[in-house]
Amino acid sequence: MGCCGDDDGDLLDQLVPPESDTHTYFDHNSSPSPSSFAEEVVISPMNSNFAALVSKDLLRAILELLPPQDLARSACVCRLWRAVASEREMREKAFRSPWKVRRVLGDPSSALFWGHSRLDRFAISHRLRRGDTVAGLALRYSVQGNFVLVWVVTITVFGGWKELRFFLAIDEYMINVLLSPYLVMGIKRLNNMMSDHGIHSRERLLIPVVKPELLLNSTCYIEFDEQAKREVAVLYLEGGPDEKTNNLTNRAAFTERGKRKILNSLRRSMQVDVETAEFYLSFSNGDPRAAMMHFSEDLRWERQKREHYIFS
Known part of the structure; x- marks a missing residue:
């Protein structure tokens, strides 16, 4: 069949046999023998020039049997196969079929x-x-699931004279x-x-x-x-799923609630008021770890300044 670079017209010319061949296959006036008819219409990997492969419905019925990896490979055969294999329904079915x-x-x-x-x-x-x-x-x-695993523990006593078996049920x-x-x-x-x-x-x-x-x-x-x-x-x-989460307004409210929880947690860790915790959180672009680091550096700087004034 044609490759990805071929034109659609070239692809159809390869798939559809000439009219003379079509009349030879499907001439109702002639009565070919069953053996000769079967020899001419058998589809094999070496003979893919068959008019039925032009039908997207038949091609879709064939490709939907493939796993996701093979379906992705089939999209590289030609443009017609790529169009069918790239359909959303085809990909979804290949994705959900294994499970x-x-x-x-x-x-x-x-x-x-x-x-x-x-x-x-x-x-x-x-x-x-x-x-x-x-x-x-x-x-x-x-x-x-409901199951019980039984382990058999065998202990040999007195050099092999006796064996004690314990059944350990887990x-x-x-x-x-x-x-x-x-x-x-x-x-x-x-x-x-x-x-x-x-x-x-x-x-x-x-x-x-x-x-x-x-x-x-x-x-x-x-x-x-x-x-x-x-x-x-x-x-x-x-x-x-909650329909409210699909709304942008409710999504913003959900994000705001999450920020408020982070802010309260940061305020308790710093042992400061909400405004101070909010300042360090905004200064660190919403990163709580960076906010704690900046807060520790400021505390260290204030402690050094205080000690400098005391000893001076």
Whole structure:
């Protein structure tokens, strides 16, 4: 078939056989033998000049069976294939098919998002409540199912004369307790958090999906989390996304609430009033660490000046 640089007319000339060949294949007056007819219309990798491949519907039915990586490669065959493989419906279906997701709503910022259908592209939205901790959420969302793992411990006593066997049963809860430190690190990494204290300045957390069964027949929403600085397909286990967050005014209010929480936390750390904390926060372009650094430098400078006046 034609390459990406060929014209559309050249591509159609390659795909559509000449009229003489078409009449030879589909002449109703002639009655070719079944063996000769099968030999001429068999499609093989060496014989792609077939009129049916011009139909976008048939080409779409073929390409939708490909995984995301192969679908991206098929876009390099020719312009016709690129037009079909670049359709939003095609990319979405290739993205959600491995996990049997029913629907993915929203458009990503880049088309490269569709090319990587891994489990880490999905996340669960958890709206924070009073008393939530990162360790508690890791333990809550790490449940894999009801199972019991039995370990058999054999101990030889008296040089092989007797054997004592102990059956150690470890249930699912104990396994999740043992694995919770790794799950905590996964939550922090996904939400771009340095420590557990970052949970106090947020209204929701993104939880990694550890059970692919949760994505079965589900509806996900492509969102860019401003605090996590990450674009993922978000799964809502309770209801759906808040429509207010889609409004620019409410988004600004959400950002203002986050700034107010950071300001109060900075004020308590500095042990100063709100105006002083707001000054250092604005002077450091909203970076709390830089604000604390500037505040410490000013305190050190004032202490040195005070000692200079006292001893002079």
